[in-house]
Structure formats: C-alpha cells, structure tokens
Amino acid sequence: MLNQNVLALGKKRSTIREIFEFGNQRAKIVGRENIFDFSIGNPNVPAPDSVQEAIRDIINTKHPSSIHGYTSAQGSEDCRIAVAESLNVRFGTDYSAKNLYLTVGAAASLSVCLKALTASPQDEFIVFAPFFPEYQVFIEHGAGAKFVVIPAQVQDFQINFDEFEKKLNPHTKGVIINSPNNPSGVVYSNETINRLAALLSTKSEEYGHPIYLISDEPYREIIYDGIKVPFIAPSYKNTLVCYSYSKSLSLPGERIGYVLVPNTVDNFEDVYAAVCGAGRVLGYVCAPSLFQHVITRCVADIADISIYEKNRNILFEALTSMGYHCVKPEGAFYLFPKTLEENDYAFCERAKKYDLLLVPGTGFGAPGHMRISYCVQTETVQRALPLFEKLAKEYGF
Template sequence: MVSESMAALGKKRSTIREIFEYGNRRAAEVGRDNVFDFSLGNPNVPAPDSVRRAIEELAEADPVAAHGYTSAQGDAEVRRTLAESINRRFGAAYTGDCLYLTAGAAAALSAVFKALTCPGDEFILFAPYFPEYVCFLESGAGAKCVVVPPCETDFQIDFDALEARLSPRTKGVVVNSPNNPSGAVYSEKTLRRLAGLLRAKEAEYGHPIYLISDEPYREIVYDGAAVPFLPALYADTIVCYSYSKSLSLPGERIGYVLVPPEAADAGDLYAAVCGAGRVLGYVCAPSLFQRVAAKCAGETADLSVYEENRRLLYEGLTACGFSCVKPGGAFYMFPRSLEPDDVAFCERAKKYDLLLVPGADFGAPGHVRISYCVKTETIRRALPLFEKLAAEYR
C-alpha cells in the first residue's frame, strides 16, 4: 500500500500543469506557433547577460565548489551578500543569519508552513490565490486553509470578510503582492490596515500571527506602483522570495526565506525553518545558483516586455467585451469568463487553441487566468482569436 493522499496528488497534477502538457501535445500536432499557450508563468525574456557571465566565472574559477554542497541554510558569504542587498534596497539591517536559501519560492513556502504549523492551526488565504498554497499547507504541513473570498471589483482585501475568519486558531496570513493570478498590488495604506488588524488580534489572542509574504513578482510592477516592504510595517512578517521571475530563472530553483530578528520567537522560528528543510529533504539550495544570485543581486531581466504585453492584451480583451481589472503588477490577467462556468469557457477556448486556466482553481470561479509572459507577437496573433471566441457569446 502507498499513501492514498499522495497517490491522488501524483495522479492529478495541477490544472495549470495539465493545460501546459496539453499544449505540448497539441503543438506536436499543429505546430508550436499555432498554439497560444497562456497557461504557465514561465518568463519569456532571457536572463540578463550578467547571469551567463557569473555562471562562466564561477564554473571556471572553482568547478568543485560551484557544484558542491554548501551549508544547509546556504553558503555564508552568499547569505551575507544577499542580506546586504536587501539592506540597501529597503533600509534594513539584516545579517546573513536571517536568510535560509531555498530551491525557489515553493520550497521557501513549504519550509515556512512546516516550521509554523502545530496541530489545529489555520492559515488565511486571500482569493484569488496560487493553488499550490493549499497543497503546501494541507498535505505538506497538516494545517487548515481558511479562504477570504475575492473582492472582485479590484481584488484588494475585504477586511470585513477577513476579520470574520480570524480566530484564536489563526497561525498565519499569506499575502502575495503583486498577485498571481490577478496582478493586484496591495497599497501601503491597505497593508498598514492589515498590520493594524493583525496586531490587535495578536493582543486579543495572546499569540503571534505571522504574515507570510510570497514575493516572486516584487520587481514586476507598472504605472509607478510601489510594493511596500512588509517587515517595515509588521514585525511578525516572514518573506519568501524567488529569483525565478526577476532574473528569469524559473528552472534553476533559487530563492530564500527571510526571518527578521524583530519577528516573534525569531531564533526558534529560524531554527524551525532549518528543521523543516531537513525533514523535507532540502539538503541545500542549488549551490551554483546560490552564487549566481549573489553576483547578480539587485539586477533584473528586461521586465519592460511585460508592460507592453499587458497594454496590448488589456486593450484587446476589453475592446472585444471582456471585463477585466487592469493588473498593477506580475504578468497575469484575470478577466471574467464569458459564461458562469469558467471550466466550460476554457474548454471552448481550446477550439481556437487558446489555452487559459479556469479561475476556480484560484478560489475565484467565473474568471480565467491569462499568463502574458509570452512573445509580444504571440499576443498580437492571439487577439483576433479572442475576438472570435467572444463573438460566440454575443
């Protein structure tokens, strides 16, 4: 016998991945250029040239060290360098001992959830949310997810709904800004209100409520938007970061957990993250790309491509009748589906080889996610197909 729950997860991959694999099969039939795959958040812009140079320098200088083990929490010099970069950007005073390097944001989140969860603990998710949060929390950590419904006019926080769901069992609140899948960016005013509410509930319940900030899209914002640095607003914040989007390195799996010393029980919390990594089998983050991240700290790929893609897609979709909140960041659009059943709508879109992801998977049925980290020409060629799809509903 095997674990039934694990077998079920293995037999049914995430909907996003299923659509991506369908796209690969379809591309083999009709040609890659004839499939308009908007399913996966896979950056289409290349990594900056500094990444290539860093890889070459590191591999040539000491190939054994470049590919060898590091300390479980990450190479000490890398962690120091990354902490200094964070300090310069956000006016902080962290040391390398505040950072635990991970195989991307997924490993960072999994380690944090595992580190925090005690029997009976609950975590708040704001819909729409990244679907794997539920897998990481419930199947990975044994916690319970409590979902705050979406505020569909702007995808900001519904504070009345949040307050109704907070309880003495609440261990953490997960925020993702810029958001996958809506592209919403929480303002400083919103986050200060959230911090104030959580501080009041901490005092009422007599225990910390951790704010887990999932930040892989931090650098991808538009129209002059700013992403506030949450530890500066709320002491009990844990940051989970990934270089997958900023440096266009999703397949290299490199990120970190930041445990600020101001957070409640920070020493034990950091130790618990390390322990969780040990239990989960995270021997160390990829050593070569630890050092690449340190050499390229503060740099980004050419993110301006996403801004042009956003403009084209938003103008094109709204012109043919889609209702959509204009995203302030990330590289996703989350329009309403043109029929109440978003799954059926995505199936109909396949007739035009438009591959979209149903909003139900993100806790927001009646919407679809469109990932626009694709070639700009792909969007131009897809817009007439969106128009044909929309015409079926008129």
C-alpha cells in the first residue's frame, strides 16, 4: 500500500553505506586509525575561515528576521546578483539575478531541472558512464522519465560518441554531464565539449525541439595542475547549470546551490518559470536563508584544496607504479582505477582483508573499476600504500 519504488529505495542500503558500516564494525576491533576508508565523498578540508567570519558578522550585525526570514522562492536578489557577478568576472559571461534560481544543493538543482523538463514518461535523459548513481533515482523516480546510459570510454573517460549517437532519438529530452567527474575525476576536454555541443545542436534541429544539456558542476573548482575547466554553458545555448557549494566551500551539509538558466536557452522565460514551478511542486520553499547571506559574501572564496592535489599525486604515482591502471584525474577527489580482476565486487571484497575500503565501479555504470575517494588525511593515504601493494601482489603484480 506504500509507494513500492520509494520503499525499495529507502530500504536498500547503498553499497557505499554497506562499506561504511563494515568500516564501523572493523574499527571497533582494530581501531579507527587502522581502517583505510576511501569510500565516502565527504570533503575533509574545512570550510574557509571567511565562512565562519561571515556567519559571525551576519549574526552580530543583522536583525534575526532579516537573517532567518523567508526569501523569495528563487532566492534573495542580493545573493543572486553576487553569484551572477562572480560568474561574469570569471567566465566573461553576462548573467544577472534573473538567470539564477537558488536551491537546497546540487541534488535539488538536478531534481528541479529534471522535473521542469519532463513533459511525458516517454522523455529520455542520457547519462555517460561512469556516473553518479543518484542520477537514476532522480530521473526515474523523481521526474518519472527514462534513464539511458552510454557505456564508459574506459581509455580516457571522455564521451563515447559512437555509442552516444546510437542512443539519441526524438524522445531525448536532455543529457547530463558531470565534469570534473564523480567517480573518474576526469575533466572533459574542449574537444569533447565542442563535439558534444555540435552534435546536440544538429540533433535538436533534426528533431525540431531542444535537447537540454544539464551540466552538473559541483566539482568545477576542484581542479589540479593549474588546468582550466572549460565553462560549459557558453558552448551550447540550451545548457542548464546545476551547482552546489558543497565541495568548493566544503559545506555539504548546509544544502546550498543553484540552477543557472542562461538567456540563450530557447524560451528562456518559460524554462526559468518551469524551474520555479518544479521547486514549488517538490516542496522546496527557498534555499536556507542564512547561507544565502553567507554565499553573498563568500561567493569568490574556495576551501584549501591543496591537500586533495597532494593526495592525488601520491596515490596516482604509487598505484600506477604498482601495476594498477588508472586514467589520471585532473579534478574532483576521486581515482577510478581498473580492478585487478574483472569482478569489481570480488576485488573490493578482497581489499577488505587489508581494511582498504573501496567502492566497486558497477554502481557507477563501469564494472571492472573501483572508486577511491581521497578526501582523507594524507597520512592515511601514505599508510595505505603498502596495503595496495600487498593487494596487487596477490594478483601477481
């Protein structure tokens, strides 16, 4: 008599959650410091000091009603202006408050966009493996649309365009990309973005309706080696950007982010209105108000991500020298190497013997891989290396 889909989703402990619980049990036996938990994507770098200072200052100088009151559903104008101007300075764009709808984090941003765009249960949204597993939940159960996966291009985790073209059809309503990527850490190249944009433009014209590009960008600022991540929206006119401050400001629990609807989107005003309507339908009243004030002040700040880059360098070099094969990540805080046997579940199970907690790639749509979240202490990474080596030796490396 309950909604069986949501019941199943509520009951099913996710693989990551299973691993987390295993870690808790083992920690009781061998001590927390001897558990090498690379399973959770929870930023371990603290929020920048400016965030705590902003909170103190807001509490000390503003009236409680103005701090904690309702804002308009799309977010306070001050915050939306601050976000728009920050994007304009960085990317040479020309956004204003009216292009922004503040949300309760990236999951809300995605849910709202998918709900706004889904006009029929026949509508299809395409994702590229490896992908964030909740996309399937939001597409199928939140929006009620069809979930279509393009297999991974494992040599570089860019887009497999041959497979992609086969799946495009008049029911394709949108495509989700996530660069820098969870779980691969890969950043889409300019070539990938341009080819994607050209193909979507051609197909939109062919089908007589826009194919929306939903660009999920929570890791946009978590990048290494001084690379520039292409800002995707200007490359393709029907792009909706989903953003969250969870990673860039290390505020994952505060649930604050936005949807950006550029003026270039066909029927911009309708799409923006549909985003607002979807927020209303899903029960999002406004983004948390104190953190709208915080973002207004800290929009240009970023947590100290140097620890992530250090961890990536140590892990990537060590693992590749041990015989693991891995595409070098340029962003986010994940490595996604091949497992040393085809069955990624069996491999990750074997790793548990060493209290190495890794996540099988199958859940991300890329079997034969494992996700290593390196948002942990560098010391943990260093002490884990001999264990990764022992594990490799079991496979004859």
